[in-house]
Amino acid sequence: MPGPVTVFAAKKIITMDASVGEATHVAVRDGIILEVGDLDDCAAWGPCTLDERFADSILIPGLIESHAHLLDGLLWAKAHYVGPIDRPDPSGRLQKGLTDNDALIARLKEIEATMSDPTKPLVGWGVDPSLNDPIAPITRHELDQVSKTRPIFLLHASCHVGSVNSATLEMANYAAIRVPGVLRDASGAPTGELREMAAMLIAVKAVAADMIGGSTDAAQFYNFARVAQARGATTIVDGGGSTYFDPAFLASALAATEAEDFPARIVAHNNGITVPGVDDMIKFAKGLDGKGNDKLAFQGIKIILDGSNQGFTGRLRPPAYLGSGENGLWNRAPDELRTLVPALHKAGLQIVAHCNADQAAELFIEAVALAQAAHPRFDHRHFIVHGQMLDESLLRRMASLGIHATLFSNHLYYWGEFHRAHTFGAFRAAALNPAATALRLGVMVSAHSDTPVSPVDPLFTLWCAANRVTATGRVLGPQERVSAYDALRMMTFNAAYLLHRDHEIGSIRVGKRADFTILARDPLTVDPMTIRDIPVQATVVGGRVFPVG
Amino acid sequence: MAEQIPVAVIGGYLGAGKTTLLNRLLSEAQGVKLAVLVNDFGSVNIDAALIAGRDGETISLVNGCVCCSIGDNLGLALHDLAERSDGPDRILIEASGVADPARIADYAGSHPRLALDSIVVVADPETVRMRARDKYVGDLVRLQLAGADLIVLSRTDIVDAETCRAVRLWIETEVPGARLALSPDLDHGRMFTSWTLASELPLDGTALRAALATLPTEIVRAKGIVRLLEAPDRRFVLQVAGGRWSLDAEDKDVDPLTKTRSVIVCIGLTGQLDPARLDCHFAGVARTVGPADLVELLRRGASPPREPHP
Ligand SMILES: [Zn+2]
Numbered sequence: 001m002p003g004p005v006t007v008f009a010a011k012k013i014i015t016m017d018a019s020v021g022e023a024t025h026v027a028v029r030d031g032i033i034l035e036v037g038d039l040d041d042c043a044a045w046g047p048c049t050l051d052e053r054f055a056d057s058i059l060i061p062g063l064i065e066s067h068a069h070l071l072d073g074l075l076w077a078k079a080h081y082v083g084p085i086d087r088p089d090p091s092g093r094l095q096k097g098l099t100d101n102d103a104l105i106a107r108l109k110e111i112e113a114t115m116s117d118p119t120k121p122l123v124g125w126g127v128d129p130s131l132n133d134p135i136a137p138i139t140r141h142e143l144d145q146v147s148k149t150r151p152i153f154l155l156h157a158s159c160h161v162g163s164v165n166s167a168t169l170e171m172a173n174y175a176a177i178r179v180p181g182v183l184r185d186a187s188g189a190p191t192g193e194l195r196e197m198a199a200m201l202i203a204v205k206a207v208a209a210d211m212i213g214g215s216t217d218a219a220q221f222y223n224f225a226r227v228a229q230a231r232g233a234t235t236i237v238d239g240g241g242s243t244y245f246d247p248a249f250l251a252s253a254l255a256a257t258e259a260e261d262f263p264a265r266i267v268a269h270n271n272g273i274t275v276p277g278v279d280d281m282i283k284f285a286k287g288l289d290g291k292g293n294d295k296l297a298f299q300g301i302k303i304i305l306d307g308s309n310q311g312f313t314g315r316l317r318p319p320a321y322l323g324s325g326e327n328g329l330w331n332r333a334p335d336e337l338r339t340l341v342p343a344l345h346k347a348g349l350q351i352v353a354h355c356n357a358d359q360a361a362e363l364f365i366e367a368v369a370l371a372q373a374a375h376p377r378f379d380h381r382h383f384i385v386h387g388q389m390l391d392e393s394l395l396r397r398m399a400s401l402g403i404h405a406t407l408f409s410n411h412l413y414y415w416g417e418f419h420r421a422h423t424f425g426a427f428r429a430a431a432l433n434p435a436a437t438a439l440r441l442g443v444m445v446s447a448h449s450d451t452p453v454s455p456v457d458p459l460f461t462l463w464c465a466a467n468r469v470t471a472t473g474r475v476l477g478p479q480e481r482v483s484a485y486d487a488l489r490m491m492t493f494n495a496a497y498l499l500h501r502d503h504e505i506g507s508i509r510v511g512k513r514a515d516f517t518i519l520a521r522d523p524l525t526v527d528p529m530t531i532r533d534i535p536v537q538a539t540v541v542g543g544r545v546f547p548v549g
Numbered sequence: 550m551a552e553q554i555p556v557a558v559i560g561g562y563l564g565a566g567k568t569t570l571l572n573r574l575l576s577e578a579q580g581v582k583l584a585v586l587v588n589d590f591g592s593v594n595i596d597a598a599l600i601a602g603r604d605g606e607t608i609s610l611v612n613g614c615v616c617c618s619i620g621d622n623l624g625l626a627l628h629d630l631a632e633r634s635d636g637p638d639r640i641l642i643e644a645s646g647v648a649d650p651a652r653i654a655d656y657a658g659s660h661p662r663l664a665l666d667s668i669v670v671v672a673d674p675e676t677v678r679m680r681a682r683d684k685y686v687g688d689l690v691r692l693q694l695a696g697a698d699l700i701v702l703s704r705t706d707i708v709d710a711e712t713c714r715a716v717r718l719w720i721e722t723e724v725p726g727a728r729l730a731l732s733p734d735l736d737h738g739r740m741f742t743s744w745t746l747a748s749e750l751p752l753d754g755t756a757l758r759a760a761l762a763t764l765p766t767e768i769v770r771a772k773g774i775v776r777l778l779e780a781p782d783r784r785f786v787l788q789v790a791g792g793r794w795s796l797d798a799e800d801k802d803v804d805p806l807t808k809t810r811s812v813i814v815c816i817g818l819t820g821q822l823d824p825a826r827l828d829c830h831f832a833g834v835a836r837t838v839g840p841a842d843l844v845e846l847l848r849r850g851a852s853p854p855r856e857p858h859p
Contacts, residue, residue: 178658178665198655201624212622274621276589315685327688330647333563334685363685 003030005048006543007039010059012522015508016492026059028514031542036508053545057537058522060488061507062234062515063458064495066406067385067448070238070268073224075125075155075452078211080111083126083157085414087455088230090223092549099132101142108146121151121168121207126452128157130418131471138163140192151207157453160311162200164192164207172206214243221256225264230548231457232536234515235495235505238268239385239450240302240352245271245284250291257296263539263546265295265515267499269302269352278340282347294542299499300350302385303340304331306360309388309423310415314357316389322425327359334363341367346375350500351382356408358389365397372401383498385448388432389424395434395441404498407433409447409464410454416470430477435465439486446495447487462487462523463532484524484531516540554631555666556640556657560650562680562690565671566703567643568592574641575599575614583614584630584637588645590618619643624656631662639666647689651696670697674708674716681723694724705731706743706814707774744827746813748835751776754796756833761787761794764815765826773813776803787813811835 006028013023015036027034027042035042042048075081076090082104084097098104104127112122129135143152143165151168155161164172174182174190181199183191194200204212228236243249257266270285281301288298306328307313312321313328320327331354332340344351345368355361361384368382383404384390388411390398398405411419412433420429438445447465449456466487468476475481482490496506504513520535539546561567571585576599587593590608593616601609606618606626615637619626623642630640640663644653650668657665670693680690694700700720705713713731720727754777764771771789775796783798803809815827 173661176661179655180658181655196652196655197624198652198659201628201656201659205625205628212625277591329649330686330689333646334683335563336646359685 005029005034005042005045007042007048007050008059008516008540009039009050009052009055010518011056013059013508014061014488014522014524016061016489017507017509020509023508026508026514026516028543031514031544033508033510033512033514035510051545054518054537058519059508059516060519060523061492061517062505062539062541063232063462063491063517064446064499064506065228065233065236065448065451065456065458065461066446066491066495066498067239068224068228068236068451068456069240069453070220070224070242072227072452072456073220073222074211074215074217076223076227077217077219078215079123079125079155079208081126082107082111082124082154084128084131085126085157085455087126088227090226092226092230098127100134101132101136101138104138105142105145108143108152112146112150115150118150121153122147123208123211124152124154126157127154127163131157131414137191137193140164140166140169140190143192153203153207155208155211158308158311159452160196162194162203164194164203166192168192168203168207172202174202177202214246214249216248216252218252218256221253221266222262225257225262225266227451228456228458229263229539229546230536231455231459232517232519232539232548233264233456233458234517234539234541235265235267235499235501236456237448237499238266239448240269240271240304240354241273242268243271243274244268244288244298245275250288253296254291254293258293260544261546262295264541265297265505267297267299267501268292269300270298270349272301272303272344272351278343282344282349285349286347297501299501300352300383301344302352302354303337303344304354305337305364306331306354306356309356309411310418312423314389315359315363316357317359317362322423328357330360337363337367338370342371342374345371345377345380345382348377350380352385353382354385356386356388358391358394361387361390361394365394365401365403368401368403369397378402381498381500383444386450389428390434390438391431392434392437392441395438395443399442404444405438406446406448406495406498407435407438407465408450409433409435409461409468410449412468412476413460413464413471414454416468416476417472417474420470420474420476431480432476433465434477434480435482435486435490436480439482439490444494444497446490446498457532458491459519459523459534459536460532462491463528465490466528466531469529484528487531488523514540514543553662553664554636554638554640556627556642556654556663557666558642558644558650558654558657558668559671560644560648560653560668560693560697561646561671562677562686562693563646564676565646565673566701567646567671568594570671570701570703571641571643575610575616576612578612578614582638583641584639585614585616585641585643586619586623586626586630587616587643588619590616623653624659627656627663628660631660636662647686649689649692649696667698668696669699669701670694671701671703672716672720673704674702674713675704677716678719691723694720694727697724697727699728699730700724701730706745706816707772707812744815744822744824746773746811746815746827746831746835748811750811750835751778751781752811752834753777754779757831758796760831760834761789761796763830764789764794765823765830768815768822768827771813771815773811774809775811775813776809784809789815 023036025039025042026036081095084099086097087095152165154163179199181195183193272281275281285301306315353364386408387405447461493506496502518538523531599610601611608616644650773787775785788795
């Protein structure tokens with residue numbers, strides 16, 4: 001028995017469909033779109049409930065976050081956000097960015113005052129001195145002002161640095177630790193800044209042990225989806241590394257996402273990161289095929305080729321990093337990738353490849369060419385994640401091999417100035433994340449936040465791709481700006497295409513799922529520089545309305 | 550404070566010979582309890598006869614050593630070893646082929662019970678110079694070598710002397726002041742002697758299998774890469790360990806007419822291994838024939854007249 005028909009009225013519906021671009025009403029039944037047009041068109045399906053709460057709003061296809069990490073949800077569950085960037089938390093409250101150490105200390109004092117157990121560690125995340133004004137280190141001297149007795153541990157946004165107070169240094173016995181990453185003052189005493197995991201490990205074990213290793217905490221799934229939903233996402237990718245092949249983890253994920261009120265769909269990549277052997281990688285991925293539910297699906301297998309550009313661990317082609325000429329690190333050996341990629345390709349899997357810098361992308365393209373020569377496959381939709389330094393030559397080879405990409409457009413804003421000054425120099429910074437060239441050459445590109453690296457916010461990501469403005473207001477590479485329409489398409493249809501789901505989501509068309517994002521203003525007609533400020537009013541997932549705020 | 554456990558890091562690019570070295574150190578350790586942390590159990594071929602038991606991520610050996618999987622967190626695996634009540638005397642960490650061993654070595658200072666001993670980088674004399682020029686990994690291979698306290702050239706018992714000499718010279722130029730060791734001399738020292746059979750021509754598979762089936766017991770290990778008349782388009786990998794032998798074809802084709810030397814190295818205890826006896830034992834395995842005969846042989850695959858090994 002088909003369910004009741006609901007018709008949503010909007011000031012304007014932007015369908016992103018190739019054939020029919022605009023409408024005012026959309027009829028939905030059982031989570032599926034029945035009709036798109038005006039009220040009369042929708043009435044052809046018989047009696048309906050007219051829902052007019054969005055009558056003054058703009059209704060667009062549900063926005064898709066094409067690369068993010070579940071870790072974001074775990075951090076919200078286990079630690080206090082105290083970073084410099086504004087982020088809405090899972091309860092919908094905006095956590096204002098703390099952009100100097102005084103604000104940070106004041107906020108930590110507030111949190112400290114609410115903690116009843118005096119021995120419980122205070123754990124925070126998201127701090128980033130490089131974005132603070134003024135740039136100043138966060139040492140035990142600052143954190144001791146919050147408490148000299150309660151252990152404090154702050155994980156930086158990069159996840160490569162930690163800041164701790166004297167209580168943590170004592171508790172974890174840092175006097176006996178001899179790691180270069182434990183920074184010391186002139187007298188040889190630790191400053192409380194811990195660089196890289198080798199230096200942080202003993203502090204993490206002592207005060208934040210539940211942040212390492214797999215957690216089955218159900219809250220991480222809800223938080224992950226809720227934070228994205230608050231910024232308009234209806235589908236969000238868990239971009240690899242999670243252990244869904246572990247029955248306990250899978251059970252927790254299924255239980256969390258099955259709930260009626262789970263606020264977004266999660267598409268999770270299979271784990272090609274922490275699973276060591278290719279046989280297990282394929283076995284686990286095939287084992288999860290079809291194991292999901294309406295809001296959890298498994299698609300593609302994620303592998304990592306290099307590190308991070310701002311962490312100086314991306315693999316660059318010559319002349320490598322600005323000034324030093326040094327290069328980053330491979331995550332897997334190129335020789336191994338030349339057999340791994342063809343093996344995954346031959347097994348029929350879709351490969352999702354983290355390639356931050358251009359040499360990593362070049363190697364991946366080379367490996368896919370080997371795979372295609374040995375086992376030609378159509379429509380595999382392998383795609384590159386980040387692909388920040390792709391150029392026309394690489395993009396043309398990608399187009400011919402069927403490789404696509406999701407670009408890290410948020411980098412232009414948050415790290416654009418840093419890349420210009422410290423990693424790549426002027427030309428390469430201006431050429432970062434070349435969405436316009438990619439689209440012109442027929443490469444299907446989306447863009448992403450990589451949360452927790454940058455906040456999940458699809459409208460903001462769209463704004464970055466359209467405007468390419470840095471945090472200080474400079475336009476980086478105006479030639480690579482895309483139109484608002486193309487940017488919206490990147491965050492909807494193109495993302496759905498990358499996930500092999502463009503027949504279900506990514507545009508508003510009869511027969512597709514009723515996933516919508518409701519905006520207060522039209523992103524295609526406002527000044528593109530104001531797109532990031534458009535309020536998200538609600539999302540609709542499978543016909544169910546999820547309010548924002 | 551209790552005595553600290555020395556930690557050594559074994560680095561080197563993929564295929565350099567790290568696992569072979571670790572495997573040998575594990576099985577030949579005597580009177581010292583080694584713990585070896587590896588990336589992948591599958592790649593470490595611990596002789597089944599040496600395994601006392603397996604418990605999750607740890608394999609225990611009859612000689613008291615253990616081999617542990619790093620899993621996805623090296624630091625935790627290392628701290629776990631440091632905190633065991635029956636902790637090891639020494640810890641060896643296998644760095645991944647693309648890691649900077651110096652960064653891995655940072656972990657040695659991350660626990661009060663541990664102390665860094667040395668960074669050892671393994672290099673394959675036949676491929677290291679080519680790797681060092683590779684556009685993808687050249688800088689990494691040079692970085693690994695430069696960070697080493699000791700560079701171990703692997704497979705020097707199989708690779709010809711000229712190549713070894715050239716690569717030693719190259720390393721001395723590339724990494725001035727580098728300490729170099731040849732793998733056969735390392736650690737297990739002068740306890741073992743080796744005997745080598747080398748032939749420019751393919752070997753007689755039937756005679757070779759017969760010789761392997763009746764190997765003198767003083768041979769503790771033998772290995773080799775050979776070509777056989779019966780399948781000249783393949784290379785075969787020969788392994789002898791713990792009284793068992795295998796001779797398996799590689800799955801990639803080689804041109805039957807390219808010159809690949811066949812080399813077999815037998816290792817035994819010094820004083821027990823008798824080279825003259827082995828010469829006799831392997832007589833008939835390698836023959837001397839002229840190039841024209843060889844082409845004919847490869848075509849026919851037939852047995853040539855038997856002649857003793859020169
Ligand atoms: Zn990522």
